[in-house]
Structure formats: structure tokens, C-alpha cells
Amino acid sequence: MKSHVKAVVIGGGVVGCSVLYHLAKAGWTDIMLIERSELTSGSSWHAAGGFHTLNGDPNVAKLQAYTVQLYKEIEEISGQSCSLHLTGGVMLADTPERMDFLRLAHAKGRYLGMDTELITPSEAKAMFPLMDETNFVGAMWDPVEGHLDPSGTTIAYSKAAKKLGAEIVLRNRVVDLTQQPDGTWNVVTEQGTVHAEHVVNCGGLWAREIARMVGVELPVLAMEHMYLLTEPMPEVEEFNKSTGREMIGVLDFKGEIYTRQERNGILLGTYEKACKPWSPVNTPWDFGHELLPPDLDRIAPSLEIGFKHFPGIEKAGIKQIINGPFTFALDGNPLVGPVQGLTNFWCACAVMAGFSQGGGVGLALSNWMVHGDPGFDVWGMDVARFGEWAGLRYTNAKVRENYSRRFSIRFPNEELPAARPAQTTPLYDTMLANNAVMGDSWGLETPLWFAPKGKEPKDVVSFHRSNDFGPIGEEVRATRERVGVTEIANFAKYEVSGPGAEEFLNRLMTNRMPKAGRIVLTPMINEFGKLIGDFTIAKAGEDRFMIWGSSAAQKYHMRWFEKHLPKDGSVRIHRFDQTLVGLSIAGPKSRDLLQKLVDVDISTKAFRFMDFREMAVGGAPCLVNRITYTGDLGYEIWMAPAYERLVYKAIKDAGEEFGVVDFGMRALLSMRLEKNFPTWFRELRPIYGPLEGSMDRFIKLEKNDFIGREAAAKEQAEGPKLRRVSFIVDAADADVMGDEPIWAKVSKDYGTVEKPHGYGAPRFDTSGQEIRGSKAAEGASAVRGIVDGDWRVVGWVTSGGYAHYVQKSMAQGYVPAALAEDESAGLFEIEILGSRRPARINVEAPFDPSGEKMRT
Ligand SMILES: Cc1cc2nc3c(=O)[nH]c(=O)nc-3n(C[C@H](O)[C@H](O)[C@H](O)COP(=O)(O)OP(=O)(O)OC[C@H]3O[C@@H](n4cnc5c(N)ncnc54)[C@H](O)[C@@H]3O)c2cc1C
Helix, strand or coil: CCCEEEEEEECCCHHHHHHHHHHHHCCCCCEEEECCCCCCCCCHHHCCCEECCCCCCHHHHHHHHHHHHHHHHHHHHHCCCCCCECCCEEEEECCHHHHHHHHHHHHHHHHHCCCCEEECHHHHHHHCCCCCHHHCCEEEEECCCEECCHHHHHHHHHHHHHHCCCEEECCCCEEEEEECCCCCEEEEECCEEEEEEEEEECCHHHHHHHHHCCCCCCCEEEEEEEEEEECCCHHHHHHHHHHCCCCCEEEECCCCEEEEEECCEEEEEECCCCCCEECCCCCCCCCCCCCCCCCHHHHHHHHHHHHHHCHHHHCCCEEEEEEEEEEEECCCCCEEEECCCCCCEEEEECCCCHHHHHHHHHHHHHHHHHHCCCCCCCHHHEHHHCCCCCCHHHHHHHHHHHHHCCCCCCCCCCCCCCCCCCECCCCHHHHHHCCEEEEEECCEEEEEEECCCCCCCCCCCCCCCCCCHHHHHHHHHHHHHCCEEEECCCCEEEEEECCCHHHHHHHHECCCCCCECEEEEEEEECCCCCEEEEEEEEEEECCEEEEEECHHHHHHHHHHHHHHCCCCCCCEEEECHHHCEEEEEECCCHHHHHHHHCCCCCCCCCCCCCEEEEEEECCEEEEEECCCCCCCCEEEEEECHHHHHHHHHHHHHHHHHHCCEECCHHHHHHHHHCCCCCCECCCECCCCCCCCCCCHHHCCCCCCCCCCHHHHHHHHHHCCCEEEEEEEECCCCCCCCCCCEEEEECCCCCCCCCCCCCCCCCEECCCCCEECCCHHHHHHHHCCCCEECCEEEEEEEEEEEEECCCCEEEEEEEEEHHHHHCCCCCCEEEEECCEEEEEEECCCCCCCCCCHHHHC
């Protein structure tokens, strides 16, 4: 065993071996994988070996597609077979709602380069004759599905990595990790200490224990999972003989069941409602190649549905029941990336579908370690997406909820109840008393909308407009015509201070820093010129700046800030979290209201648009911004939580004469739509350049040498490939949710239709082959369903909804820049729930296009 390496990967399951292979492939060959036992000694050996591409997050779906196409490559390099069976598979819908869900998934596939197809239950039965098709209303076919040999695949990765120069040390447990003053690590193992620049936690079932060695509690939990194998079935053998094909994989949402052919019988697994965590607090180190006792009673309700839906299977004898543990994060997606607060400590954990996702995880992580960036939009699996609130008990409740809903529909307006309320502000009870429907905003209870008095404050979940539509409209109209107040405690808030603060921010941000008492809006971009943040910054003092950003990105942004902090201690960063809370008031009467609560002049000239001031509001010391996300005259008022009830009551009392109303996050988002304002994580993400995001006026190339300046200059010189545009949609009773395809009737080719996935991201054709260079364009247009006569899919929706004040259904999305700029380009349609609705680009914000109201 070497005593010094560039990187140590802990864990020889499928994920660790994939990370090792990808690091070696990227050129880091001085690397070592350390496994406490033999390879596959966690979950990997007893997996059902199924793989598929569909994922709720299109970016994760794309990485799953990469994983599938990788198998041929590692087989070739290693000489080890993965026993790949690319059978294809169907997802069966038993209700119209589920069919809507499949239509949405199919529509997304149009610009992701996926080749799914909507088919009838009878067509599905022709490929899986054991089903009773009368239980279903439709299905979606995905050719990129199948199964493989889990152990063979893990070994193929490991052999391929070894061929490239990586070392694998078996039967050697990592017992401790200690960080050296220079940021490198001492990896203490049973066989001695290895010094490494980087450490990667691929501990699978023990990922939590490894993270604890460095003082981190990862939000990951193992769940017991069962699948059964039948005796050989004559129906299967007969099908194979008569068609010359294997039976396909089937996913039955209603039964929470997946099933497929295994040898000449059937494999059937369930995600049962009565799910059971395994080793919820500590994973025993002596757990080996073991299975857990089967518990048929637990999966009996799923099996009952399964046998009704697949009567052919009921008749077969059960040969074996496998019950094994594997890990999940709160939302079922992996935890990947550098852990905030630590140097060179990386994670590739909670990979619940290692054989669908392992390759993509390995590629993204190796890119990140070697090139400083994952190279893809990996937010959906970034370890930074959960906060400190996701502790052991929170994780336990949320993982159980997620497991039991694995195949359930998540409606766009659906808030899930487990582990809530976790964090509350002092106004929580007041908001409930005001009949607020609360939502979870990065672990914090936040008012979404207010139900009318006498009505139960509860969302009726739906893909269509729902019971919040009327009340949100009321909140918006009252705010736009009088004044409204909303709680904005969920925004991210930071203070950057010290003699180097301004220089530091100027290096990170694309816009100039404000003068004292002023505010600027600024994007933040990475070295590749992609958007990684969007902030409001106020200069609060000589060496002090206040920063507001996206709530969910707090750890993501802190990680970036910390990475770039000067080593000389001249800059300090503080993340407030809930130690600073906020209220926003907006609407034409908001100034009159605020003036009643403060002892300073806040007239237009004395307190201008984009001014920042410290002032007492209702007697409480506050920071006040003259800006709001409503795009109206308005203010954000920030205070310590101890003052929040006082300030809120003062606003409500003083506002009575103006008819002040409460409004929630959904009204706020509706108002931003009619101002064409983008949102972080929807319109603005690290796959877009700032010009593509139509953030041109915030990019000041001439100010100084900021991170990404060169790339931004290149984007400016060459022109953006895409453009964020806003649409008005002729919708019926459903508005866009995000990720819908945008169609255009075009007479010429305006360029790319496939969603970028990051710089240099691999793209695939429908057989899983990577498409390179000029072939990429051909490959994209070859994808089924993106051309229909003169119409073609030209882009994708990022978000939208109903803009209540202007009474229009609106959407924002990306289309090729040449098309966005060509006024004669013609007609657009946006596909909502499978139906193409007329849409038109809307250049000027429909509400107050000149911005006069907010500047008044
Ligand atoms: C019943 C069942 C069916 C499944 N079916 C499928 C399926 O059909 N498709 C699919 O994609 N996935 C399936 N899975 C999930 C799949 O098994 C996991 O996604 C995958 O195995 C995770 O791999 P991993 O490498 O992250 O973790 P693991 O396989 O748990 O590997 C972790 C490794 O780290 C080692 N290790 C831990 N701590 C240390 C330490 N301190 N020092 C050294 N080594 C250490 C362990 O010994 C272990 O070998 C299934 C799982 C189960 C239980």
C-alpha cells in the first residue's frame, strides 16, 4: 500500500469503483480505493441490477442516460462482462393523472434527447404478456432500460480503473480521517496511514459513519428493500421462444412495483408503504455480505395489487426473497460534491440507483475534482442542497416518506408533510391564525397563500389550476392596488465584512459594488462563464456588505465564497440563516404605510429606489431595502427575530387605513412573472451564460478582472447561443410548470434544440452512443417527436404560471438566440400536459414595463 496518493476513494461498491475509474480516466492515476472487505460488500452485491433513465429531475435523467451508455466502454477496457440486457421498459399509468405525469415526462424527453413513446396498454402487453391490460389507461415506452449483473459491473469498473493505473486495497477499513493544516488528509486505516490530498466518501451503507469521522452528519438513511424471484415460468419461456426476445421491464405506479424477466422466471420488487429503515442511527461495521430476513407481510398489500395487475406472476412459485438495505437521501437523489466547510472532502453517497446513476455520479465528481467544476447541472444531486436542519430524525422521517412515495405522483402544488414543521419564525402561529397554507422553504415554514376565512387552509393537489387560484388573485390585486405584506425570512442573507470585502466581492460578482447606502443586483459566474448565483447586495458600511440570495443555495454559495476567501483573513463571511428575518411590503400605499412607522423622511428623493438604510421600524432596529421582487413600489425590512412580531403588528395596525393584506410566496412569484423577473434554479442555472439568461446589463466587463470575465467577454463577442424569453400563453385550465417543450413554426433552422447540460457534456443518440462534434446536430434532430411538419421543438420552459394582475398565463424559457431576436420568426406553441397551446414572445414586461412604479 502506498503511503501518499493524490486521492483516496473510500468504499468499493459500484459508486466507489465508478469514481475511481472516472478519476483515472481524467488523468489522476495516483489514486487508491480502500475497501474494508471485498468489493461489493455493501448494497451493490444484492441489487436487482435494473437500470433506467427516467428521473424527476431532467438533469439527473441525463446523467442516468450517460451511465447506461458507459457499460460498453468499461466492458471493453476491463474485459469483464456486465451481462447487459438492454430490454427497454414501460411505465404503466392506471389513472388519467398518472397519464398526465407520463405525458409531462415524455414531453421533457423531447429536448433531452430521450426517445420515449406513449403507447397503449395493449401495446405494453405485447411486450410483457403477464399483465392484465384492463387495469391501465396508458403507458410510456423507454428503450433505454434493462438490467445487468451488479457484481460483474462493479468489478468491470474496478478492473478498468486498475488498467488505467489506480490501486485497490481490499480488507482494510478506514478507521479515522484527520485533516492537516495544509488541507490534506491523513487516512488512518487498519493497515496504516495514507496521506492524500483528497478524500472521497463512497461508503454506501457506512457513508454516514465516514462523514462522522470529519464531524458531518450526512442526511442519508438505509432502508430495507425486498424483491422476489419466481421459479421458471412456462409463459416466459414461451414468449422468449416465440418472439426471440426477452420480456421488458415494467414499472407499475399503482402497486409501487417494478418487475422484469430474470433468467426464465420473473423478478418483482416493491416500494411498500409500510417501509422500514435499517440501522437508523449507526451501521454496524461487522455487517458483511448478508441479507436481512424477508418479511412478506410488509409487502403483502403491494403484492396483492401486483398479482391483480400481473395475474401471470401469481401462479408462479416464489423461489427466493431478497431483503437488503440500501441508502437514500431525503429526496431519493444522490449526495455528490465537495462538503461545505471542509477542504478536499468529497461525497458520492446515497446513490439509491447505483446501476442507473453510478456512471453519471462518477463522471460529475471526477470533473469536479480534476477540473474544479462538475461540468453538468448537478444541483439535483449536490450534497449542498440540504441544510443543517436535515439531522438524523428529520432525515429518518423524510426518507421514509420518500421511499413510500417512490412511484407516487408529486403534483406541482404539493407540499409533503413529513418532518414538518422543522424551522419556524416567530410569526408561525400568527400566519396559521391568518389561515395561511404553509410550505417548506429549505426547511423553514413559509406562508404560500392565505385561504379565505372559514375555508380549510389546504392545497387541492393538481396539475391544473386549483383552489389557490382565486385567493392568490385577491392577494395580488390588493397588493398591486393598495398594499400587501409578506414574510421573506426564507431568503438567504449574508454579511461580508473586513478591509478586503469590496475587492473580494468585485472579484466574485459581475456587477460593480454599490456605493454606501446603495443596492445593486448582480449575477455571479464561474470560470466557464456560467451563472452560479444571482444576488442583491447593499453597501452597509465602509467595509461591510449585506447580501441576499436564493434560500436553497445557501450552502452551495457558502462553499463558493469560502473557496475564494483570501487567506490573509481580510474578509469575513457570515450566513445569518434564521438569525435575521424579514418582511416585505409592496404596493402603491407601501410608502405611506412605512412612513407612519419610521421617524426619518422616506419620500422619493430622501429614500430612492435601490437605497439601503438602517432605520427603526415601529421602534425595532431594522435594515431596509427600497426594492422588492414584486417589481412594485415596496420595501424589504430585515430584523432580528425577536422584533418580528412587533414589526408585523405595527405594519398590520398602520396598514389598516390602507387596506393592507397578507400575501404569500405564490402571489410574490405571480407578480415577478408579470415583470419578466427570472428566478434562481429555474431560469438561472449553471448551464446558461449571463447573456443567455438575459442578464446583460449586470455584466460589467470593464470594471475589473472578475471570475469568469474572459468567458463572459467571449459570450459577448460571439453572441449568446440561447436567450431567456418570456411568453404569454393561451392556456386553458392549466399553466406551465416548468420543463415543457417550446414549439415554433419555423421556415429556417435556428440551431440547437437540445437542452445544454453543461460545458462539454456528453450527448447520446437513442442507442446510448455518445454523439460528438458536428454529428451532435444530426443526432438531436433524429430524436423522435421534435419535428412535426413545419413545427419543431426549439426550446424548453423553465417556469411560469398565472400572472394574476395582468390576467395572463405566462412562461419563461430558453430558445435559440437567433430565433428570440428574429421578430419575423413566427408562431410558438408550448406543450402543456400533452396539448400544444399558442404562445407569443413577450419582450416588455406586461406590468409596468418602464419600471416607473417601483421608482416612484
Ligand atoms: C434489494 C436491493 C435491490 C436493489 N436493486 C437495484 C436496482 O435494480 N438497480 C439499481 O440501480 N440499484 C439497486 N439497488 C441499489 C444499489 O444496490 C445501490 O444503489 C448501490 O449498491 C450503491 O452502491 P454504493 O457503492 O454507493 O454503496 P455500497 O454498495 O454500500 O458500497 C459501499 C462500500 O464501502 C465499503 N466501506 C464502507 N465503509 C468503509 C470504510 N470505513 N473503509 C473501507 N471501506 C468501507 C463497504 O464495505 C462497501 O463495499 C438495490 C439495492 C437493494 C438492497
